[in-house]
Amino acid sequence: MTVDSYRHVDRITGRVLKGWAARESYREIPWTPFAKPLAECTVALVSTAGLALETDEPFDQEGERRNPWWGDPSFRVIPRDATEKEVRCWHLHGNAANVKEDLNCVFPLAGLLELEAGGEIGRSAPRHYSFMGYILEPTALLTESTPEMIRLLKEDAVDAVLLVPF
Numbered sequence: 326m327t328v329d330s331y332r333h334v335d336r337i338t339g340r341v342l343k344g345w346a347a348r349e350s351y352r353e354i355p356w357t358p359f360a361k362p363l364a365e366c367t368v369a370l371v372s373t374a375g376l377a378l379e380t381d382e383p384f385d386q387e388g389e390r391r392n393p394w395w396g397d398p399s400f401r402v403i404p405r406d407a408t409e410k411e412v413r414c415w416h417l418h419g420n421a422a423n424v425k426e427d428l429n430c431v432f433p434l435a436g437l438l439e440l441e442a443g444g445e446i447g448r449s450a451p452r453h454y455s456f457m458g459y460i461l462e463p464t465a466l467l468t469e470s471t472p473e474m475i476r477l478l479k480e481d482a483v484d485a486v487l488l489v490p491f
Contacts, residue, residue: 331343363485364444366484368446368450369453369486370454370489371455371474372431372491373490373491374455374491375414376401376431377415378413379412379413386415389417396460396461399456400473401456403434404452405434409425412424416457416459419431434453437449437487450481452477458491
């Protein structure tokens with residue numbers, strides 16, 4: 326079965342996105358099986374919704390408005406006890422009002438905590454992460470932000486990460 330990843334965008338945008346995707350060279354996706362049962366794992370969330378605590382520096386939307394081909398490559402840390410009132414969406418390519426109404430639609434922290442309480446997972450990580458999902462030039466994301474995020478995930482002994490796209 327073939328999946329048309331571009332069916333919801335106009336033809337010109339589809340061509341641009343296909344050209345951008347074609348720039349990426351093929352590589353095997355690393356697969357690492359779980360070393361222990363999920364009920365013993367520490368699980369973290371990573372969202373591409375550009376989320377930040379109200380008290381954090383927002384993602385740089387002005388840079389993207391000046392140059393639509395650029396996206397802020399930084400990330401933000403969201404603690405496990407963050408609430409909807411404390412988190413804001415700084416993404417230009419989605420509906421931030423939906424996030425304000427229900428944070429769980431892009432960052433299912435409450436659901437993860439329910440899985441923890443029910444014993445389905447070992448525990449929710451103390452820290453979770455968000456970055457911008459619209460980064461057409463990913464060099465800084467891959468060489469700076471991602472290694473730092475991985476370092477923090479290892480520091481928290483995270484066994485599994487749930488990527489939540491925006």
